[in-house]
Amino acid sequence: MSFVTAARRLVETIVANEITHVFCVPGESYLPVLDAFVDFQDRVRLIACRHEAGAANMAVGYAKVTGKPGVCFVTRGPGATHASIGVHTASQDSAPLILFVGQVARTDRGREGFQELDYRAVFGSMTKLAVEIDDPRRVVEIATRAFATAQQGRHGPVVVALPEDMLTEDAGERLPRRVEPARASLDENALAEIGRRLENAERPLVILGGTGWTDEALARFAEWAGKHDLPVALSWRRKDLIDNEHRCYVGDLSLRPSPGLLEHIEAADLIVVIGSRLSEITTGGYQMFSSEEAATKLVHIHPSAEDLQRVWQPAVAAIANEAKAVEALCSLRLPRKWSAWRRLARTTFERSREPVPAVGPVNLSQILTHMSEVLPPDAIVCNGAGNYAAWPNRFYRFRRPRTQVAPTSGAMGFGFPAAIAAKLVHPDRDVIALAGDGCFLMTGQELATAVQYGANLVTLVIDNGSYGTIRMYQERSYPQRVIATELRNPDFAAYARAFGAIGMTVERTEDFAPAFAQARAAQRPVVIHVKTSVEDILPGQRLHAQPK
Numbered sequence: 203m204s205f206v207t208a209a210r211r212l213v214e215t216i217v218a219n220e221i222t223h224v225f226c227v228p229g230e231s232y233l234p235v236l237d238a239f240v241d242f243q244d245r246v247r248l249i250a251c252r253h254e255a256g257a258a259n260m261a262v263g264y265a266k267v268t269g270k271p272g273v274c275f276v277t278r279g280p281g282a283t284h285a286s287i288g289v290h291t292a293s294q295d296s297a298p299l300i301l302f303v304g305q306v307a308r309t310d311r312g313r314e315g316f317q318e319l320d321y322r323a324v325f326g327s328m329t330k331l332a333v334e335i336d337d338p339r340r341v342v343e344i345a346t347r348a349f350a351t352a353q354q355g356r357h358g359p360v361v362v363a364l365p366e367d368m369l370t371e372d373a374g375e376r377l378p379r380r381v382e383p384a385r386a387s388l389d390e391n392a393l394a395e396i397g398r399r400l401e402n403a404e405r406p407l408v409i410l411g412g413t414g415w416t417d418e419a420l421a422r423f424a425e426w427a428g429k430h431d432l433p434v435a436l437s438w439r440r441k442d443l444i445d446n447e448h449r450c451y452v453g454d455l456s457l458r459p460s461p462g463l464l465e466h467i468e469a470a471d472l473i474v475v476i477g478s479r480l481s482e483i484t485t486g487g488y489q490m491f492s493s494e495e496a497a498t499k500l501v502h503i504h505p506s507a508e509d510l511q512r513v514w515q516p517a518v519a520a521i522a523n524e525a526k527a528v529e530a531l532c533s534l535r536l537p538r539k540w541s542a543w544r545r546l547a548r549t550t551f552e553r554s555r556e557p558v559p560a561v562g563p564v565n566l567s568q569i570l571t572h573m574s575e576v577l578p579p580d581a582i583v584c585n586g587a588g589n590y591a592a593w594p595n596r597f598y599r600f601r602r603p604r605t606q607v608a609p610t611s612g613a614m615g616f617g618f619p620a621a622i623a624a625k626l627v628h629p630d631r632d633v634i635a636l637a638g639d640g641c642f643l644m645t646g647q648e649l650a651t652a653v654q655y656g657a658n659l660v661t662l663v664i665d666n667g668s669y670g671t672i673r674m675y676q677e678r679s680y681p682q683r684v685i686a687t688e689l690r691n692p693d694f695a696a697y698a699r700a701f702g703a704i705g706m707t708v709e710r711t712e713d714f715a716p717a718f719a720q721a722r723a724a725q726r727p728v729v730i731h732v733k734t735s736v737e738d739i740l741p742g743q744r745l746h747a748q749p750k
Contacts, residue, residue, distance in 0.1 A: 229277020231304025258288020263620025279317025411437030412477025562735025615644030698729035
């Protein structure tokens with residue numbers, strides 16, 4: 203008697219949820235799933251990657267640019283642990299991710315079989331749900347739960363283990379349907395209290411963060427904020443939530459916040475935070491408020507109850523999906539505007555965007571300013587972690603939602619594979635990856651994936667011959683005792699050509715514009731090797747203090 207296998211039902215569930223790209227490193231532990239994908243190649247594209255970290259990072263990148271869960275398949279043991287960096291990034295970034303992992307046969311569990319892991323124990327602390335499917339007839343149920351869990355409340359990762367013997371068994375009659383995530387609306391009493399506080403405020407400021415947004419809600423909020431001249435700041439690596447050219451945008455709270463922004467936050471008499479969990483980076487090491495200040499001037503709206511009142515007890519705490527929250531706020535008919543206060547904050551921000559001098563022949567502030575001027579508003583810019591990322595954060599102007607793809611987890615090696623995913627999803631849009639020399643070589647082998655699948659992105663490798671962030675702290679704490687931070691790098695342009703991509707080298711600022719124009723017009727992946735001085739460690743800051 204014929205039946206539908208659990209592997210096929212699993213792939214049907216992915217297709218039902220309109221996932222267009224799935225990222226993997228193939229493994230024998232889930233061969234039946236790979237076989238099931240063969241029959242759905244017209245609905246979903248399976249991308250074989252060169253390392254599980256690259257695959258998981260691509261899935262997180264997919265989630266960031268689409269708003270849908272990224273889906274990744276890896277084999278058991280080493281495959282799962284390699285992919286764990288993507289799970290951690292998805293957790294800290296509030297990105298919906300589903301990692302499916304092969305597992306030993308159910309009859310062999312607990313014997314420490316080949317590559318066996320207890321996935322509930324390994325991933326339990328960094329996921330919203332870690333589960334193993336024991337019964338093939340529950341595959342649709344548990345996979346559907348994974349899609350719902352990843353997208354409801356605060357978005358995040360789910361890990362699902364797949365015993366290899368279970369995958370070939372009868373999955374039963376349940377058919378998958380698309381998940382429509384539940385989203386909480388803002389409580390009416392909380393909305394009324396926020397409205398009252400806004401009416402009484404002389405210097406209010408809104409901070410946006412999180413991932414549960416819709417383009418429509420963000421557009422409506424931007425219009426509402428403009429109507430009232432209400433200053434808006436953005437949390438750590440959420441610079442694309444509002445057009446940076448909007449007159450109400452006053453900066454972002456990164457590792458190095460927009461100059462003057464912290465002073466404006468201190469001067470504000472009301473801070474309305476929507477979506478941000480008020481993390482360590484956004485709050486400057488949890489120093490943004492005293493307990494007394496939080497109790498009088500902080501309004502915190504977040505989709506997860508667990509993230510409210512975690513550090514401070516605010517004046518108002520409310521559970522709501524980000525998009526639902528701003529839709530409710532936009533219904534408030536406020537009788538006032540804060541034009542002078544908004545103008546002061548915006549003027550301070552605009553002064554910070556002027557290019558700064560450089561020590562070496564390449565000035566990254568001028569390069570990022572040029573990119574802002576020539577790239578269209580829907581261009582997607584991706585980066586990993588390192589001091590090089592401070593330059594786009596300060597000088598690149600994000601104009602549209604889902605155009606900044608960057609890890610709030612501070613994960614090196616993230617930006618390049620995430621950009622590959624973004625280009626696969628949006629082949630007709632400009633996608634730019636920014637990577638440091640140390641950052642790029644953590645996942646640079648995925649250039650083979652980009653070439654194989656025609657992801658014709660442009661990658662800038664910012665090469666200062668150093669693990670720059672650690673070198674900076676090393677110089678501060680242990681002057682003239684440099685160790686383990688100097689890098690001997692390859693010729694990155696030649697490296698690119700070895701994969702079948704185009705390689706270019708830029709050693710002067712004035713050479714960048716023509717190289718970038720040529721790269722954007724190419725019909726292949728391009729790597730631009732940008733050689734910079736380690737002295738230009740941060741905007742306006744040199745690695746070594748200059749003698750007086």
